[in-house]
Amino acid sequence: MNESPRDPARPSRRTEIRQANEALILAAAEKVFAEAGFGGATMQLIADMAGLPKANLHYYFATKEDLYRRVVQNIFEIWLEAAEAMDTSDDPALGIGAYIEAKMAISRSHPDGSKVWAYEVMHGAPVIQDYLETTLRDWTNGRIARIEAWIAEGRIRPIAPRHLLYMIWATTQHYADFGHQIATLNRGPLSDADWRQATDEVKTILLRGIGAIP
Amino acid sequence: MNESPRDPARPSRRTEIRQANEALILAAAEKVFAEAGFGGATMQLIADMAGLPKANLHYYFATKEDLYRRVVQNIFEIWLEAAEAMDTSDDPALGIGAYIEAKMAISRSHPDGSKVWAYEVMHGAPVIQDYLETTLRDWTNGRIARIEAWIAEGRIRPIAPRHLLYMIWATTQHYADFGHQIATLNRGPLSDADWRQATDEVKTILLRGIGAIP
DNA sequence: GTCTATATTTCGATAGAC
DNA sequence: GTCTATCGAAATATAGAC
Numbered sequence: 001m002n003e004s005p006r007d008p009a010r011p012s013r014r015t016e017i018r019q020a021n022e023a024l025i026l027a028a029a030e031k032v033f034a035e036a037g038f039g040g041a042t043m044q045l046i047a048d049m050a051g052l053p054k055a056n057l058h059y060y061f062a063t064k065e066d067l068y069r070r071v072v073q074n075i076f077e078i079w080l081e082a083a084e085a086m087d088t089s090d091d092p093a094l095g096i097g098a099y100i101e102a103k104m105a106i107s108r109s110h111p112d113g114s115k116v117w118a119y120e121v122m123h124g125a126p127v128i129q130d131y132l133e134t135t136l137r138d139w140t141n142g143r144i145a146r147i148e149a150w151i152a153e154g155r156i157r158p159i160a161p162r163h164l165l166y167m168i169w170a171t172t173q174h175y176a177d178f179g180h181q182i183a184t185l186n187r188g189p190l191s192d193a194d195w196r197q198a199t200d201e202v203k204t205i206l207l208r209g210i211g212a213i214p
Numbered sequence: 215m216n217e218s219p220r221d222p223a224r225p226s227r228r229t230e231i232r233q234a235n236e237a238l239i240l241a242a243a244e245k246v247f248a249e250a251g252f253g254g255a256t257m258q259l260i261a262d263m264a265g266l267p268k269a270n271l272h273y274y275f276a277t278k279e280d281l282y283r284r285v286v287q288n289i290f291e292i293w294l295e296a297a298e299a300m301d302t303s304d305d306p307a308l309g310i311g312a313y314i315e316a317k318m319a320i321s322r323s324h325p326d327g328s329k330v331w332a333y334e335v336m337h338g339a340p341v342i343q344d345y346l347e348t349t350l351r352d353w354t355n356g357r358i359a360r361i362e363a364w365i366a367e368g369r370i371r372p373i374a375p376r377h378l379l380y381m382i383w384a385t386t387q388h389y390a391d392f393g394h395q396i397a398t399l400n401r402g403p404l405s406d407a408d409w410r411q412a413t414d415e416v417k418t419i420l421l422r423g424i425g426a427i428p
Numbered sequence: 429g430t431c432t433a434t435a436t437t438t439c440g441a442t443a444g445a446c
Numbered sequence: 447g448t449c450t451a452t453c454g455a456a457a458t459a460t461a462g463a464c
Contacts, residue, residue, distance in 0.1 A: 013400060034336070034337075037251035037333065037337065038254060039252070039255070040251060040253025040254070042457065043457080053431050055460080056431075061386045065460085071392055086451085119251065124394050125398070128225070136399070137399055140399055159418070160347045160411060163419075166385075166388060166389075166396065167415075167416065169388065170392070171385060174388075175380075178336070180336070180338050181335045181350075182241045184339070185354055197377070198377055198380075205373060205377075205378065205420065205423030206423060208371075208424075208425070209418070209423030211422070232447090235447090256439065257440060266447095267449050269441085269449060270443075270449075272441060273447075278439095278440065383461080
């Protein structure tokens with residue numbers, strides 16, 4: 001009764017189960033951490049949301065903090081990928097416009113991840129401080145150089161690139177982090193048309209504000 | 215041995231002690247709730263920060279939730295008072311500019327209150343939902359009408375007033391809520407000059423974005 | 429790899445002396 | 447009004463059978 005041979009390139013059955021369960025737990029954790037914060041979230045709540053016994057969570061993630069760390073890293077990587085939208089064009093209106101579009105789309109598709117990030121940063125970034133000092137700082141400096149080049153070419157007005165980036169982050173993520181407040185004032189969740197309008201307004205006001213469009 | 219007569223208009227000694235201790239506890243609670251969220255905060259931490267025994271907190275505030283509610287209401291009232299800055303002028307550049315100035319000043323002076331508000335809204339506003347549906351909604355609708363009048367007069371471009379308000383809230387509060395991220399990228403806390411520049415950039419880009427200034 | 433039962437810690441809240 | 451000691455509930459984490 002030997003084990004049947006297995007293609008080493010294909011993940012083992014055990015690995016498959018692990019990946020599937022980790023993804024299940026991470027999705028549940030993202031939702032619970034977003035709804036309750038780190039302190040307010042309980043492993044029991046996450047387990048219930050994932051439909052697993054609480055002990056299984058500790059089998060896949062040693063501690064509550066490990067699980068939380070993975071959730072925060074996830075949204076950060078999604079934003080980094082979207083940041084490439086800024087390189088789609090030499091035209092600042094198109095490049096920056098595409099970045100705003102991408103960030104707004106993520107606010108709609110991943111509001112929970114955005115909230116967990118906001119929670120983490122608001123509380124001093126105890127878990128991802130090193131990301132801020134390395135990856136995010138490098139990325140930011142690169143974009144600042146790019147915006148400064150546009151200014152030097154006279155394609156946008158001489159604004160402070162750093163604060164433009166902050167304004168883009170603030171406005172786009174506001175639609176995720178403060179989505180409940182916006183929905184309340186809107187008397188209901190935003191429709192497709194509402195999101196289209198929000199995206200257009202943010203793009204238009206910011207791009208006109210820096211002189212990228214008339 | 216009768217008690218000495220007391221001027222009824224002046225608060226009693228007991229009332230004075232109560233008010234002083236409540237203020238002390240509220241200040242400590244604002245800081246701890248901002249740093250740890252509602253769930254992450256503990257009455258012990260707040261007591262230590264206030265320099266009082268834990269039992270005294272329960273003497274002044276029946277429950278942890280009562281204490282939290284008071285902290286959230288405080289920042290909301292501060293913002294409402296500052297909102298009057300928008301009525302300083304019939305000129306949209308001056309009126310909206312003054313509102314942005316006031317909001318930025320509060321982000322600097324009350325960053326913890328802003329964070330607690332963000333925490334509360336991000337988690338579905340379980341405590342101040344009624345404020346959103348009454349006071350904030352009324353205030354918002356009033357400002358929308360005012361901005362629409364400016365549009366009708368041709369003094370600003372035909373943007374969506376609601377989303378302009380969201381952008382003002384998002385950008386100004388970002389400097390409080392994400393202050394840690396900004397300080398990290400800035401390699402240190404913002405100086406007076408940094409705050410002046412941030413305020414000017416936000417004002418300029420938003421006001422130019424809506425056509426209130428050339 | 430799964431799950432029940434439980435150990436251990438911590439927190440919110442209170443009792444009661446001063 | 448203040449403070450020490452403590453209760454009872456709830457949380458994280460683990461042990462151990464399956």
